[in-house]
Amino acid sequence: MITLKFVVDKDFILQHILKSYSDHLPFLRIKKKVFETNSDLYQVLSQNLEPLVIEHGIAKGLSMATKNLNKDLFLVYKTNDFKKIFREAERYAITVEKQWNKNYTTSIRDLSNITKIDFSKIDKQITVYISHPRLSRGRSYIEDNAIAWSHPDEWKNYATVYLWHEIMHHITKDIPCAPHLMHSLIELSCDNELRIRLNGGKAYFKEGGALLGHKYLVNLNKKLLPDWKNYLKDPNENIYQFEKRMRKKYKEEKLLRPMSKIAEWAEWH
Numbered sequence: 599m600i601t602l603k604f605v606v607d608k609d610f611i612l613q614h615i616l617k618s619y620s621d622h623l624p625f626l627r628i629k630k631k632v633f634e635t636n637s638d639l640y641q642v643l644s645q646n647l648e649p650l651v652i653e654h655g656i657a658k659g660l661s662m663a664t665k666n667l668n669k670d671l672f673l674v675y676k677t678n679d680f681k682k683i684f685r686e687a688e689r690y691a692i693t694v695e696k697q698w699n700k701n702y703t704t705s706i707r708d709l710s711n712i713t714k715i716d717f718s719k720i721d722k723q724i725t726v727y728i729s730h731p732r733l734s735r736g737r738s739y740i741e742d743n744a745i746a747w748s749h750p751d752e753w754k755n756y757a758t759v760y761l762w763h764e765i766m767h768h769i770t771k772d773i774p775c776a777p778h779l780m781h782s783l784i785e786l787s788c789d790n791e792l793r794i795r796l797n798g799g800k801a802y803f804k805e806g807g808a809l810l811g812h813k814y815l816v817n818l819n820k821k822l823l824p825d826w827k828n829y830l831k832d833p834n835e836n837i838y839q840f841e842k843r844m845r846k847k848y849k850e851e852k853l854l855r856p857m858s859k860i861a862e863w864a865e866w867h
């Protein structure tokens with residue numbers, strides 16, 4: 599059984615706010631509060647270490663950033679701005695979890711039909727770290743069995759579709775494949791076919807006028823589409839076999855050139 603455990607975590611949300619470029623006022627006030635509390639800590643959490651390195655060097659700077667860590671964090675977490683943002687994140691987490699539960703049976707059946715993978719044989723619990731809905735995040739941390747997630751619901755069942763996208767990264771991690779090709783098949787399966795089966799309509803690559811997916815996969819997705827449509831009709835070929843067949847068919851294509859193991863690792867770390 600595939601299950602998701604939804605978590606709302608103060609540290610996770612604070613760090614997400616600090617590295618974001620959002621101009622939402624409470625976020626800006628939280629940033630300023632951290633800066634005034636400890637400017638070195640601010641540089642660490644906002645992931646711009648240059649001022650810290652320029653002022654003190656890495657070794658000294660990092661220890662100055664973390665000197666009074668618990669006390670500094672407490673000063674930020676007790677502000678009204680942070681409390682409000684955290685409550686909003688909790689409320690958002692509840693709506694995501696409700697949507698996920700409501701769609702679970704239908705979406706797992708649809709995705710099994712699309713991928714022809716027997717999901718009932720997969721035992722996996724993944725923790726989903728929910729952030730504030732004004733910040734956008736969708737990323738898998740495979741070694742941690744975790745997904746970082748938050749996004750305004752741009753269209754119906756948005757969270758369900760993209761959580762399945764992230765889950766597919768976890769499920770396919772040990773499958774020998776061409777990584778970009780597999781990623782493209784995940785987009786065809788989840789962002790497109792699953793979305794259409796859940797929401798109706800029939801337009802691939804677009805929803806409500808907005809283009810979907812990673813820009814670097816657009817051409818590959820389009821190239822695969824005719825084969826993909828035929829694959830969907832064939833109950834005897836699963837997504838892994840299809841990936842293998844497409845890898846052979848398009849092996850001369852630039853997008854499918856095998857990545858070195860180290861480049862593949864670097865994409866995810």
Ligand SMILES: [Zn+2]
Nearest residue numbers: 763767781784
């Ligand atoms: Zn992805």
